[in-house]
Amino acid sequence: MSTFRTRLRRGITGTATTALALLAFANPASAATDLTTVHVVQLCTQGGQFCNGIERQSFTTTEQYPNMFVEFVADPGHCSDIIVRLSVDGPTIKEVQVGPGESTGAIFVPATAGNHLVKLTAFGVEGGCNVGKLGSWEGNVSMQRVN
Numbered sequence: 127m128s129t130f131r132t133r134l135r136r137g138i139t140g141t142a143t144t145a146l147a148l149l150a151f152a153n154p155a156s157a158a159t160d161l162t163t164v165h166v167v168q169l170c171t172q173g174g175q176f177c178n179g180i181e182r183q184s185f186t187t188t189e190q191y192p193n194m195f196v197e198f199v200a201d202p203g204h205c206s207d208i209i210v211r212l213s214v215d216g217p218t219i220k221e222v223q224v225g226p227g228e229s230t231g232a233i234f235v236p237a238t239a240g241n242h243l244v245k246l247t248a249f250g251v252e253g254g255c256n257v258g259k260l261g262s263w264e265g266n267v268s269m270q271r272v273n
Contacts, residue, residue: 167264175250191271200265202227206254213245
């Protein structure tokens with residue numbers, strides 16, 4: 127199978143996985159507006175596999191829905207895997223390796239009602255076009271309030 131077809135298949139699979147994951151963690155009592163999805167792009171200007179570009183998103187939870195789910199889906203155009211580190215209000219919650227078009231899955235984050243800072247950082251993984259330096263990363267981050 128050609129590289130293009132593999133990436134296309136992974137992209138379609140990743141999109142379907144994302145849709146299923148979002149449906150799976152959607153709270154039936156919550157409104158559709160509880161889901162926020164943002165396309166993010168980070169350029170890495172430091173040499174090596176650690177990307178100094180950090181994605182920061184503010185997200186507010188409520189008394190009724192104090193916790194959240196966070197998911198990252200790598201752009202299907204990626205030419206190598208990355209390790210995504212998710213942090214909320216400081217501490218690292220989880221690190222997940224994803225390939226082009228792949229999802230971290232819905233990550234449950236216990237929280238309290240209020241404003242939260244969701245941060246994503248990435249580390250490159252050698253292979254594909256990555257020969258020891260991560261140049262950039264991008265994808266969609268989705269956040270949803272849950273109880």
